[in-house]
Amino acid sequence: MxxxxxxxxxxxxxxxxxxxxxxxxxxxxxxxxxxxxxxxxxxxxxxxxxxxxxxxxxxxxxxxxxxxxxxxxxxxxxxxxxxxxxxxxxxxxxxxxxxxxxxxxxxxxxxxxxxxxxxxxxxxxxxxxxxxxxxxxxxxxxxxxxxxxxxxxxxRAADHTTLTGHVFMTEWAAHAHWTGMDTLLAELADRHCTVRVMGSTALSLVQVAAGRATAAAIGGFHHVDGLPALLIAQEAGAVAFPELPAYNDPLLLAAPGAAEEAAALWNRSRGRSHRAR
CATH class of the missing domain: 3.30.540.10 (Fructose-1,6-Bisphosphatase, subunit A, domain 1)
Structure with a gap:
């Protein structure tokens, strides 16, 4: 942080x-x-x-x-x-x-x-x-x-070292897919990572803190529902990319052992070749 x-x-x-x-x-x-x-x-x-x-x-x-x-x-x-x-x-x-x-x-x-x-x-x-x-x-x-x-x-965040076989939480941008979401979902499916879209950003993000989900991503960070969950996840040891997003920027959270893999998929889905920050 x-x-x-x-x-x-x-x-x-x-x-x-x-x-x-x-x-x-x-x-x-x-x-x-x-x-x-x-x-x-x-x-x-x-x-x-x-x-x-x-x-x-x-x-x-x-x-x-x-x-x-x-x-x-x-x-x-x-x-x-x-x-x-x-x-x-x-x-x-x-x-x-x-x-x-x-x-x-x-x-x-x-x-x-x-x-x-x-x-x-x-x-x-x-x-x-x-x-x-x-x-x-x-x-x-x-x-x-x-x-x-x-x-x-x-x-504490999960001690998993891979996304494979584990839960990845995400949310729609209201009713729509966010930029890069479809690519990310396809990459996760290839790794047999089970995606859940449940309908509450805050509740989805804190599942990473509880170790129930290995990672989570949202296409647009809003402070009213994202900031409390972000802090909880980080205090539980999760890695955030970026550490504190600007309003409406994307956010990825991941368990430490799976953070490198998650960041690589995240970057590819967003058309980026450099390491997530």
């Missing part, structure tokens, strides 16, 4: 921040965890198109989280999936929120979505990450330099 240890932006009480974040995750998981079906989900509305939707739950969860964070950390900025950005004090850290990452699954009664919450320094350095899975009752957490945890127990 990038070296920023001397940066004054990192002077944050991460223990208190994690306590508040964990309480919010428990509240959000309870709000999300209820049966839904296409027939009963009457609150679904389009945002930018049929594949980009929002529900009352997305908005209610984010509103509650923003209000709670505003009271607990009045100088911090907040960036949310549904309500955009709120400026903090100059040089202050900012929170990133995706209240329901995987809204399409949620709205159609498919039990694979997540609550994603993170904290970043003013320069973008990830400080804290949390991803909660309401359906399995799991919460992944990490603070910078402190390791990664699943329900309080340490987790």
């Amino acid at each position: 990038p070296e920023h240890d001397a940066n004054p932006n990192l002077d944050v009480d991460l223990e208190r921040a994690l306590e508040v974040a964990t309480g919010l995750a428990a509240w959000a998981a309870e709000a999300i965890r209820r049966p839904r079906s296409p027939a009963t989900a009457t609150d679904v509305r389009e945002k930018d198109g049929p594949a980009d939707i929002v529900t009352d739950t997305d908005e209610a969860v984010e509103a509650h989280v923003r209000e709670t964070l505003g009271r607990a950390f009045p100088g911090h900025g907040i960036v949310g999936e549904e309500y955009g950005g709120t400026e903090g004090a100059p040089g202050a850290p900012h929170w990133v929120i995706d209240p329901v990452d995987g809204t399409t699954n949620y709205a159609h009664g498919i039990g694979w979505c997540s609550f994603s919450l993170g904290l970043a320094a003013a320069d973008g350095t990830p400080l804290l990450g949390l991803v909660a899975d309401p359906w399995r009752g799991e919460t992944f957490t990490a603070v910078r330099g402190g390791g990664a945890f699943l329900d309080g127990a340490p987790v």
Whole structure:
């Protein structure tokens, strides 16, 4: 991960921040965890198109989280999936929120979505990450330099030395393939690597941290659902290419022993001959 240890932006009480974040995750998981079906989900509305939707739950969860964070950390900025950005004090850290990452699954009664919450320094350095899975009752957490945890127990990326025979997670770019995705899928199929497209970026990425997936890739990195999971995976020992993507840039995560192989396939799929950075 990038070296920023001397940066004054990192002077944050991460223990208190994690306590508040964990309480919010428990509240959000309870709000999300209820049966839904296409027939009963009457609150679904389009945002930018049929594949980009929002529900009352997305908005209610984010509103509650923003209000709670505003009271607990009045100088911090907040960036949310549904309500955009709120400026903090100059040089202050900012929170990133995706209240329901995987809204399409949620709205159609498919039990694979997540609550994603993170904290970043003013320069973008990830400080804290949390991803909660309401359906399995799991919460992944990490603070910078402190390791990664699943329900309080340490987790590590898999010790696999190859992609062959293992799980690779990815996601569509909303409803579409991202550039290089088809090439990558073909390369993975040739290696008997089993690909899963589940419908929640945050939840897919943290499977690498848990050692369940050997690698994961997304075509466009969005901080509200990508930054918390990225930090958790890195704190679990996963290798990220790049270490911190810019907004909407691609991201690859891989277990250390399979990182060289994954990076080679990643580069080829994107038409690059040099080593991933």
